[in-house]
Amino acid sequence: MNRNLIPSARSVALLLDPDKADEARLDRMIKIAAGNNVDFILAGGSITFNIIDPLISAIKASCNIPVILFPGNLLQLSTKADGVYFLSLISGRNPELLIGNHVLAAPFLKNIKERVIPVGYMLINGGKKSSVEYLSQTEAIPPDKHDIITATALAGEMLGMKMIYLEAGSGADLPVPPEVIREVKMNISVPVVVGGGITSPSQIMEAFRAGADMIVLGNGCEKEPSLLEEACKIRNSFS
Ligand code: 1GP
Numbered sequence: 496m497n498r499n500l501i502p503s504a505r506s507v508a509l510l511l512d513p514d515k516a517d518e519a520r521l522d523r524m525i526k527i528a529a530g531n532n533v534d535f536i537l538a539g540g541s542i543t544f545n546i547i548d549p550l551i552s553a554i555k556a557s558c559n560i561p562v563i564l565f566p567g568n569l570l571q572l573s574t575k576a577d578g579v580y581f582l583s584l585i586s587g588r589n590p591e592l593l594i595g596n597h598v599l600a601a602p603f604l605k606n607i608k609e610r611v612i613p614v615g616y617m618l619i620n621g622g623k624k625s626s627v628e629y630l631s632q633t634e635a636i637p638p639d640k641h642d643i644i645t646a647t648a649l650a651g652e653m654l655g656m657k658m659i660y661l662e663a664g665s666g667a668d669l670p671v672p673p674e675v676i677r678e679v680k681m682n683i684s685v686p687v688v689v690g691g692g693i694t695s696p697s698q699i700m701e702a703f704r705a706g707a708d709m710i711v712l713g714n715g716c717e718k719e720p721s722l723l724e725e726a727c728k729i730r731n732s733f734s
Pocket of ligand 1: 510662663665666667689690691711712713715
């Protein structure tokens with residue numbers, strides 16, 4: 496596996512969704528990302544109206560930031576990205592998202608397996624039902640159930656996941672609380688990724704302070720692109 500695809504210091508990732516990416520906005524976001532040394536660009540979304548390959552190619556043609564496929568479903572599989580998050584929805588009990596889809600995807604990804612990163616993906620309730628919660632037909636873990644969250648993250652690490660992604664859901668009312676991040680970080684040794692509902696510099700600061708290795712920004716940057724710049728400044732203050 497390519498280790499450069501796993502955050503080794505505090506990192507910022509920009510999430511771009513093929514269904515939301517119009518050309519002008521994409522250009523602007525990528526310019527801001529490149530100008531501020533965003534660490535990774537994730538490409539993916541919950542549902543698929545547009546195929547993902549053109550988005551990956553457009554990002555790669557305009558910057559050198561590693562692009563990682565963050566597939567919302569099997570229709571978003573691609574071998575064009577620098578890396579692929581092989582997501583196991585370990586907060587849920589849907590077998591298709593724990594092994595079924597992986598069996599279907601594995602032959603397709605066989606020739607790029609060194610770029611495939613096993614990720615333990617955990618939904619934490621962000622104040623409303625998220626698209627991923629609905630589409631996965633699973634239930635997010637309540638944010639005050641620290642024991643369940645910690646046990647799930649630990650199980651993910653023990654199963655060999657290279658990162659644990661705490662997801663409040665795109666556009667969540669409330670991001671993953673700092674105390675949840677802190678608790679998970681104290682208990683596992685693989686990087687902790689935090690995303691969903693992060694819309695302000697203070698939330699970014701709190702997430703990094705609590706121990707997030709990487710934060711993922713989607714909607715917040717689409718609405719206010721300067722958030723990406725702020726996020727990178729905050730990240731730099733930790734180095
Ligand atoms: C969703 O964690 C990401 O998978 C980003 O969420 O769009 O709310 O930033 P937002």
